[in-house]
Amino acid sequence: DTGVSQDPRHKITKRGQNVTFRCDPISEHNRLYWYRQTLGQGPEFLTYFQNEAQLEKSRLLSDRFSAERPKGSFSTLEIQRTEQGDSAMYLCASSSQGRNSPLHFGNGTRLTVT
Amino acid sequence: AQKITQTQPGMFVQEKEAVTLDCTYDTSDQSYGLFWYKQPSSGEMIFLIYQGSYDEQNATEGRYSLNFQKARKSANLVISASQLGDSAMYFCAMREDGGFKTIFGAGTRLFVKA
Numbered sequence: 001d002t003g004v005s006q007d008p009r010h011k012i013t014k015r016g017q018n019v020t021f022r023c024d025p026i027s028e029h030n031r032l033y034w035y036r037q038t039l040g041q042g043p044e045f046l047t048y049f050q051n052e053a054q055l056e057k058s059r060l061l062s063d064r065f066s067a068e069r070p071k072g073s074f075s076t077l078e079i080q081r082t083e084q085g086d087s088a089m090y091l092c093a094s095s096s097q098g099r100n101s102p103l104h105f106g107n108g109t110r111l112t113v114t
Numbered sequence: 115a116q117k118i119t120q121t122q123p124g125m126f127v128q129e130k131e132a133v134t135l136d137c138t139y140d141t142s143d144q145s146y147g148l149f150w151y152k153q154p155s156s157g158e159m160i161f162l163i164y165q166g167s168y169d170e171q172n173a174t175e176g177r178y179s180l181n182f183q184k185a186r187k188s189a190n191l192v193i194s195a196s197q198l199g200d201s202a203m204y205f206c207a208m209r210e211d212g213g214f215k216t217i218f219g220a221g222t223r224l225f226v227k228a
Contacts, residue, residue, distance in 0.1 A: 040220075042118075042205050042207075042219050042220050042221050043205070043218050044218075045215050045216070045217065048214055050214070055214070056215065091159065099166060099209075100147055100166060102149055102151075102161035103149075103151075103159070103161065105151075105159035108157055
């Protein structure tokens, strides 16, 4: 179990630029999630994949956000035309199926939009 | 709609004493799971303990136990014999068994004093 890995750990970008984050889940897990966490708050759900299918997107995920999980392995989250309000920690998590399966989180990508 | 409420933004506890972190939840489903996660200052989210809505016994994992009161819709985390390393943010979370989305509360920051 190598854990969930996310890249990069930190990203500083200027307003209006596009950014892309990558997540490699635990290999046996077919469920993959993206969450966003701002300072002092709990993680907010953004989107969910079961294998390669994106089954739900939060209303928080505007049309500037897109996520993919080709071939049901790694996932990418892209933010186009970044805004200062996008500054946050973006967390990826994976889990197996099963009612008692917890989320296994990566260390996150901290995005700062200047 | 699902909702998690953690009413204690911050808690202090003396080392070696026990502490209870409160969590109440709202759901219309009868079958769901409750989770607690720890987030140290380093940022990684660590799964601590799980309680299923149909589990008759309160869950325990080492120094962590979950005081589950289904009628009151509460799932409080009890940490016994607090250690300095327990200082962290603690999040209560819930997932309905028919769904896949885990929602989180706003968290409680625990400070353990020497």
